[in-house]
Amino acid sequence: MDNKLFGVLFFCFLMVLVFGLNYITQRVDMDKIPQQRKNKYLTWFWYFYGVFYLFYGLSDIFFEGDFLFGTIWVVISITILILNYKGKVFSNPSK
Numbered sequence: 464m465d466n467k468l469f470g471v472l473f474f475c476f477l478m479v480l481v482f483g484l485n486y487i488t489q490r491v492d493m494d495k496i497p498q499q500r501k502n503k504y505l506t507w508f509w510y511f512y513g514v515f516y517l518f519y520g521l522s523d524i525f526f527e528g529d530f531l532f533g534t535i536w537v538v539i540s541i542t543i544l545i546l547n548y549k550g551k552v553f554s555n556p557s558k
Contacts, residue, residue: 502553509547516540 520536523529
């Protein structure tokens with residue numbers, strides 16, 4: 464399978480996944496989910512986001528040899544992780 468076909472199939476898979484998640488979340492009544500649980504999910508999402516880009520930046524540095532962009536991704540990810548740890552990535556809306 465060549466790269467273009469793989470890219471198109473991967474994009475289609477991601478779109479189906481996003482549309483499916485959107486359909487499911489539209490059916491859930493978000494007012495019934497406690498705010499504390501929503502904040503916990505958001506916190507874990509931002510931790511995952513920071514760790515993902517940390518590994519992406521490190522792979523750019525070590526495997527691709529792209530020091531500049533790898534360092535940029537590492538700095539962004541560490542910033543996200545620190546801000547998330549301090550609780551400043553997202554606001555906690557009160558009800």
